[in-house]
Amino acid sequence: MTDKTLRLGTRRSRLAMAQSGQVAEAVSQVTGRPVELVEITTYGDTSREQLAQIGGTGVFVTALRDALLKGEVDFAVHSLKDLPTTQPDDLVVAAVPVREDPRDVIVARDALKFTDLPSGARIGTGSPRRMAQLNAYARSHGLDIATVPIRGNVDTRIGYVRSGELDAVVLAAAGLNRIGRGDEVTDFLSVDTVLPAPGQGALAIECTAGNADLVAALAELDDPFTRIAVTAERSLLAALEAGCSAPVGALADLLADGQIVKEMRLRAVVGTTDGTRMVQLSTTGPVPETHDGAMALGRELAAEMLAQGAAGLMGERAH
Numbered sequence: 001m002t003d004k005t006l007r008l009g010t011r012r013s014r015l016a017m018a019q020s021g022q023v024a025e026a027v028s029q030v031t032g033r034p035v036e037l038v039e040i041t042t043y044g045d046t047s048r049e050q051l052a053q054i055g056g057t058g059v060f061v062t063a064l065r066d067a068l069l070k071g072e073v074d075f076a077v078h079s080l081k082d083l084p085t086t087q088p089d090d091l092v093v094a095a096v097p098v099r100e101d102p103r104d105v106i107v108a109r110d111a112l113k114f115t116d117l118p119s120g121a122r123i124g125t126g127s128p129r130r131m132a133q134l135n136a137y138a139r140s141h142g143l144d145i146a147t148v149p150i151r152g153n154v155d156t157r158i159g160y161v162r163s164g165e166l167d168a169v170v171l172a173a174a175g176l177n178r179i180g181r182g183d184e185v186t187d188f189l190s191v192d193t194v195l196p197a198p199g200q201g202a203l204a205i206e207c208t209a210g211n212a213d214l215v216a217a218l219a220e221l222d223d224p225f226t227r228i229a230v231t232a233e234r235s236l237l238a239a240l241e242a243g244c245s246a247p248v249g250a251l252a253d254l255l256a257d258g259q260i261v262k263e264m265r266l267r268a269v270v271g272t273t274d275g276t277r278m279v280q281l282s283t284t285g286p287v288p289e290t291h292d293g294a295m296a297l298g299r300e301l302a303a304e305m306l307a308q309g310a311a312g313l314m315g316e317r318a319h
Contacts, residue, residue, distance in 0.1 A: 005034045006214075009064045009073030012039045013153055018179045019203060020077045023097070023221070027075075027205075030220045038073045040064055065091060068208055075207035075214060080199035080230055085238035094218035095205040096227040100174035102201035102251060104130060104194050105185040107158050108168035113187040117145065121167040124150040124160050128247040128273045130170045133194040135275025147273075158184065170194075174201035195249030195269050198233035202226055225254055225261070228287065228294045232266050235298025240270065240305065246314050247271055252297075254287060261287055266301055270310040279310045 006027065010020035017037065024035040040063050061083055064076040068091060080096065087093065106114050106123070117123070123145055125131060131147040138145045148166060150157060154175065160166040170189070176182050205221060207214050229252035236250050250268040254261045264287045271278035283301050288294040302310075 003033050005036050006031065006075065007038045007073040008035050009038050009040050009067045009076035011060060011064070012041055015154065015175050015179055016077070016079075019079070022178070023077045023203065023205060026097070026221055027218065031217045038067070040067055040073075065206070068206065074211070075205060075218060078204045078206060080202040080204045080234075081197040083199065083204050083234075085234050090209055091206055092209045092215055093204045093206050094215045095221040096223060096230060097203055097205070097221045098223040099226040099229070100177055100201040102196045103173045103191060104170050104189045104196055104200075105173045105176065106168045106170050106187045106189065107161055107184050108186045109161050109164070111186045112168070114168070114189060114193075115141070115143070117143070117167055119144040121145050122148050122165075124148045124157060124166045124169040126151045127170070127197070129197055129249050130194060131273040132247040132271035132275055132278070133249060133269060134170070135273070136271055136278050137193050137275070139275050154179065154181065172196070172200055191251055191253075191267070195251050195267055198237045198248065198250040199230045200251075202230050225287075229253065229264065231291060231294035232264070232288065232298040233268075235295040236266065236268050236302045236305075237298075239299045239302030240310060240314070247273055248314070250298075252294075255284070263287060264297070266297055268301055268305060270305060270313050272313050277313055279305050279308045279313060281305055281308070 008020055008024050010016050020037055024037060028035045061078055064078065067073045068076055108117060123134060125147060126149055134145065134147055150160060150169065154171065157169045157171060161169055173188065176185060205218050207218060232252040233250040237248055240248060248270050252264055252266045255263045255265055263284055265282060265284040267282040269278060269280040281301060281304055283297065288297055
């Protein structure tokens with residue numbers, strides 16, 4: 001390999017720049033080559049519509065992939081939960097690094113915990129998945145909340161709380177940690193309360209399939225356990241034929257006995273955004289040893305969920 005500068009395609013948001021910067025450092029260490037960030041504006045960054053309206057899937061990804069295919073950048077970093085579940089033949093996810101905290105968190109006024117929010121509290125989120133689960137939890141625990149659809153970056157969202165417009169907003173722990181704002185979290189939402197989006201907290205490092213040297217170099221950043229887990233989660237999402245704006249939560253976690261990982265548990269939920277109807281299932285088994293094994297695990301759980309009526313809870317099916 002040469003010592004020529006590698007070009008990393010990234011979205012322009014502060015979070016994207018932060019996580020791409022961290023990847024750039026790691027890639028520079030394994031390749032011995034300098035890495036420069038190439039900022040790319042995506043449709044999801046410029047559209048002011050709700051994500052559920054613009055289709056969700058791919059809106060943050062397409063422009064980065066176009067730049068890869070045109071040779072304008074050498075590789076790209078995505079939040080894995082933004083990545084469509086079908087992978088183009090000419091691109092490869094060369095690495096899925098170790099996952100950050102996959103949980104959702106709230107940032108609430110007066111440092112309140114979720115269960116301490118006052119009756120009628122207004123909670124902002126742009127995610128049908130979060131709305132469905134928060135409303136279901138509130139309903140089953142006698143809490144009175146109103147979920148309010150919002151969009152915007154971290155500053156915009158937390159600004160709604162600081163200004164008193166909302167009592168709380170829901171964000172991803174991983175994002176706040178990556179931009180050094182984890183100390184603003186007032187409560188972590190247990191995955192028993194709110195399952196994260198498939199792939200949440202994980203990154204995908206993508207390049208063209210034909211660039212064998214770069215694929216091999218980037219592969220050094222891959223974490224096999226994270227990759228197996230997110231593969232199972234995304235397989236479930238694909239089998240439900242749902243896009244990343246659908247109200248689907250899923251998490252695969254590894255169950256260890258001391259230092260030895262024994263099993264993997266995959267949990268998933270689909271629900272109506274008002275939280276009145278939910279299908280929630282889990283399966284536990286040996287840790288899949290192959291990509292196909294992880295895919296099969298996700299498909300099997302999805303099939304059980306569809307048998308219990310999951311399809312009818314997702315609103316518009318993604319086509």
